[in-house]
Amino acid sequence: MSSSKGRFGVHGGQYIPETLMNAIIELENAYEHYKNDPDFNRELTQLLNEYAGRPSLLYYAEKLTRELGGAKIYLKREDLNHTGSHKINNVLGQALLAKKMGKTRLIAETGAGQHGVATATAAALLDMECVVFMGEEDTIRQALNVYRMRLLGAEVIPVKTGTATLKDAVSEAMREWTSRIDDTHYCLGSVMGPHPFPTIVRDFQAVISRESRAQILEKEGRLPDAVIACVGGGSNAIGSFYHFIPDEGVRLIGCEAAGRGIDTFETAATVNTGRIGIFHGMKSYFCQDEYGQIAPVYSISAGLDYPGVGPEHAYLHDIGRAEYVPVTDDEAVNAFEFLSRTEGIIPAIESAHAVAYAMKLAPTMDKDKIIIITVSGRGDKDCAAIARYRGEDIHE
Amino acid sequence: MSNIRSAFRNGKAFIPFITCGDPDLETTAKIVRAAAENGADLIELGIPFSDPTAEGPVIQGANLRALSGGVTTDKIFDLVAELRKDVKIPMVFMTYANVVFSYDAERFMARCCETGIGGVILPDLPFEEKDEFSAVARQYGIDLISLIAPTSADRIAMIAKEADGFIYVVSSLGVTGVRSEITTNIGDIVEVIRQSTDTPCAVGFGISEPEQAAKMASLSDGAIVGSAIIRIIEKYGRDAAPYVGEYVKRMKDAVRSVD
Numbered sequence: 088m089s090s091s092k093g094r095f096g097v098h099g100g101q102y103i104p105e106t107l108m109n110a111i112i113e114l115e116n117a118y119e120h121y122k123n124d125p126d127f128n129r130e131l132t133q134l135l136n137e138y139a140g141r142p143s144l145l146y147y148a149e150k151l152t153r154e155l156g157g158a159k160i161y162l163k164r165e166d167l168n169h170t171g172s173h174k175i176n177n178v179l180g181q182a183l184l185a186k187k188m189g190k191t192r193l194i195a196e197t198g199a200g201q202h203g204v205a206t207a208t209a210a211a212l213l214d215m216e217c218v219v220f221m222g223e224e225d226t227i228r229q230a231l232n233v234y235r236m237r238l239l240g241a242e243v244i245p246v247k248t249g250t251a252t253l254k255d256a257v258s259e260a261m262r263e264w265t266s267r268i269d270d271t272h273y274c275l276g277s278v279m280g281p282h283p284f285p286t287i288v289r290d291f292q293a294v295i296s297r298e299s300r301a302q303i304l305e306k307e308g309r310l311p312d313a314v315i316a317c318v319g320g321g322s323n324a325i326g327s328f329y330h331f332i333p334d335e336g337v338r339l340i341g342c343e344a345a346g347r348g349i350d351t352f353e354t355a356a357t358v359n360t361g362r363i364g365i366f367h368g369m370k371s372y373f374c375q376d377e378y379g380q381i382a383p384v385y386s387i388s389a390g391l392d393y394p395g396v397g398p399e400h401a402y403l404h405d406i407g408r409a410e411y412v413p414v415t416d417d418e419a420v421n422a423f424e425f426l427s428r429t430e431g432i433i434p435a436i437e438s439a440h441a442v443a444y445a446m447k448l449a450p451t452m453d454k455d456k457i458i459i460i461t462v463s464g465r466g467d468k469d470c471a472a473i474a475r476y477r478g479e480d481i482h483e
Numbered sequence: 484m485s486n487i488r489s490a491f492r493n494g495k496a497f498i499p500f501i502t503c504g505d506p507d508l509e510t511t512a513k514i515v516r517a518a519a520e521n522g523a524d525l526i527e528l529g530i531p532f533s534d535p536t537a538e539g540p541v542i543q544g545a546n547l548r549a550l551s552g553g554v555t556t557d558k559i560f561d562l563v564a565e566l567r568k569d570v571k572i573p574m575v576f577m578t579y580a581n582v583v584f585s586y587d588a589e590r591f592m593a594r595c596c597e598t599g600i601g602g603v604i605l606p607d608l609p610f611e612e613k614d615e616f617s618a619v620a621r622q623y624g625i626d627l628i629s630l631i632a633p634t635s636a637d638r639i640a641m642i643a644k645e646a647d648g649f650i651y652v653v654s655s656l657g658v659t660g661v662r663s664e665i666t667t668n669i670g671d672i673v674e675v676i677r678q679s680t681d682t683p684c685a686v687g688f689g690i691s692e693p694e695q696a697a698k699m700a701s702l703s704d705g706a707i708v709g710s711a712i713i714r715i716i717e718k719y720g721r722d723a724a725p726y727v728g729e730y731v732k733r734m735k736d737a738v739r740s741v742d
Contacts, residue, residue: 091614092611102608104537104609105610105632105635106632106656107634108609108610108611108632108635109634109637110634248543249534255534258534265537265656265658267657268634364581364584375581375585377585378555378556378557378585378586379556379583379584379586380532380533380550
């Protein structure tokens, strides 16, 4: 009798080669041990607070609120973390765990480069070797982050297979892990892949909503009406939602990258256009054809350009606890510019998808309602690409 | 129970792997017939997948060539039905879980049964997840082939006890592809397997030369070769069948010699 683990409803599981099973079991056992270990938690909290700059601010965006003329908007400022995004929360946790497990080498996939930069950073700090797999297409879109990773001492391997984007980087990192397990931890960057990754990454990212729930109660004396975050694999979104899941009055809204629109083939809106399948170690929703071939997805955002979504999001969708809405490239670019001008905050193009949906939702809500938008990362990395999108010939 | 075990009754087995539709299905049909005529005991037919995470660059390339040529699961079932008119040796599919899942597992297994496919190898379906397909596979008499890896260690007995058809022993860490040397102690793994089951074991991953095949067969019940055959197909394209036939003959002679 077999025993599938790590299920979120029908989603999740461990669909990986036998070669990796003992490594995955070792990781699960180590995590189960260390997650309740006071020393581990003390060390991790110290790293998060003293090194990454937590807690991150919950900022009342007064001008944005006024401009939109509806609900009161707060921004959860994950862009202010060290390395410029929420990715560091998970990476510090996994790198510390890997170190405790005796691993000396971290490998990672990256899309926009934010997870790769965070992993390279943690590896530098904790004296570990680091190799980052990045789609060749993304190494061009995000050239600055490639340089940052190399500066931090990591090796960046451009992945040329398939669509040469995030999904191919994940595939290549998995292949690398099957060839070198003893000294290597695969530092997966999102709430995806085989169990226990969706749970580990969620737990490390849950710090976002642990803080924001307490912060909003302190500032407003009540819970928000909606929490909005962008969703690729879904790590900042699950982190932003997690501690609000039991609070039924709080709408949880994940913003998917619709690319050129969900009625086109150039989209990455998995929940909106995909169907259930099995890929990259998990059962979840995927963009795929009728024979189960994974679709080449597209988004202006390299970080959301992924044909799947984490299994817990698939489950939250199934039970109706969270909503997943599509946001196009155009809408995201408008929001990128709008937030920059109104608040002086340049969001990552990924995070701009969440801002874009808030721009539609807030005006429909009363002024006594509250929205929290997670600004998952800073947008410096995107400036050149957005300028080019607007027809300005800027190169880094 | 399928007909797979009969593949291990002619001495040590030689098992070639062929990606269906690389470069096209007509060529695949010729290659399968050439392999069968030249002594292949069992044929692994690959149903291509867009993102074959267990494959090295050679088989990845075959998958992409086949898909860009427009091959589909339905066309592959039609090919098998056609081949079954004259090819009598056992055949199994090697593909990825999503190909079976999205076709609908029951419909997939029913068509395997109808066309004479004896088993299915899914490298992304470990022991813990085999319930995904095992009930429907059993219902249609299709063996879900178990894989055992160099890292399986304390999992070997558990996997072997429930193995059907044959056991695919993965020779090396990493993905498929030609290797100059196989360093895993295959003999030890097979010995542990033998304590739990009499299901035959064949070794794959990294084998290309007759000497390697003979050595692996001497430690088990057979040798599986994929990437080395795909390279021949890559080189000769639509004219590959006689070259694959010749290669299969050489490899079968090598594994036969260790009986």
